[in-house]
Amino acid sequence: MGSSYDKFQKRRLISSYFSVVLSVFLVLFLLGILGLFVINSKKLSDDFKEEIAMTVFFDNDANDSVIKTFDTELQTARFVKTFKYVNKDEAAKEHTDIIGEDFMNFLGANPLQNSFDIHLKADYIVNDSIAKIESELRKNEMISDIVYDKQLVNLVNDNIKKVSMWILIISGFLAFVAVLLINSSMRLSIYSNRFIIKTMQMVGATKSFIRKPFIWRSIKLGMIGAGLAIIALIATLYYIDTNYPNLNILEEEAMTAAVLLGVLLVGIIITWLSTFFATQRFLNLRTDDLY
Incomplete structure (x- = not known):
């Protein structure tokens, strides 16, 4: 009986980890794609302008x-x-x-x-x-x-301004959504361990001691998700560069590397902060409120 329960718990734990990694991967991949588009948008607009x-x-x-x-x-x-x-x-x-x-x-x-x-x-x-x-x-x-073509010059400049404004708005919105999604995944992961957190607190463990393993685990999951997102982004870049060489999308090596590094840092920082505040919430709850 105990063995079956342990297997169930292990499967549930693996499923929880997988959902966290998957959500981090998807969100960071979309953010990375947007970041790469932003750094290449000026180059694309410049290339279009220079065709006039x-x-x-x-x-x-x-x-x-x-x-x-x-x-x-x-x-x-x-x-x-x-x-x-x-x-x-x-x-x-x-x-x-x-x-x-x-x-x-x-x-x-x-x-x-x-x-x-x-x-x-x-x-x-x-x-x-x-x-x-x-x-x-x-x-x-x-x-x-x-x-x-004077009309084309006016049209290009007006449209580039509009597109740049919308890119800024969409970037901000997606960044906000990314934080919410990753935060929700981490909170659900911590929620399943709320009784363990409270038990450790009741036997005298300090808050920092209780938080530490959860934060480290979340950071590791965030790094795995970010690593998968970086691999997917690199594959996407090479696919675009192979099939559309005229775009020269790999020319901006420094900026591309900055975006990929940013994806990794965002994955670490968001999972760390989300786990910190989630564990802090359950640490501050009364035992009766856990139910």
Whole structure:
């Protein structure tokens, strides 16, 4: 009979430990995913911004010397991410390939102009900065026109602000939920041992002595859950990097390591605090209140 009861108690204890580890793992994994998204969100938004091209067209009178001088200026310009010179003959060929017909046969001449496709750095993809850059470039008398999608610039900046605000709100909400879920799991785990806690207190054990084994056990469970979450996060990172290499999600090594370390610390701190306050609650209860 005693053996059956001991086995039942052991199964219940293992089930309790498993539920704690599982809840810690799931919550920290979601928090880790959100953290990785936050640190990569700026990079993703910057990459999207830098896809917006500014095209600078030159007069047909602009000779090779003018083009070469402008090319040299762009190489040292603080606002330039990348640029490409597009000869008007190359542009005509690209247009012909796109429409499937040689339009110069109808016009008798190439109406296109030599141009530069300039991709600005993300920090300069804002209305004021682009306007200043455009004004500065137009000082070159050989430039006939500068074209870029102003509406797209406005749309991108407005949407990034909105998305950043929602990410902040969701991050705060999930962090709050994470604390509540882990705290609830730890409280349930301590609740099942409330009579043991009170018995130890009645035979003269100090509160710190009673709390210590429960706290250490909870920290270990938190570390196991956090460790599993870190392994899952690393696997997710490599999966994304393998299937979507253009995102370069592993470039921010320091920030990624900080998130993974943060997951481990959060798992330890929350389980420690939750266990401390849960055991303190039962230590302060009267014996009659345990029922």
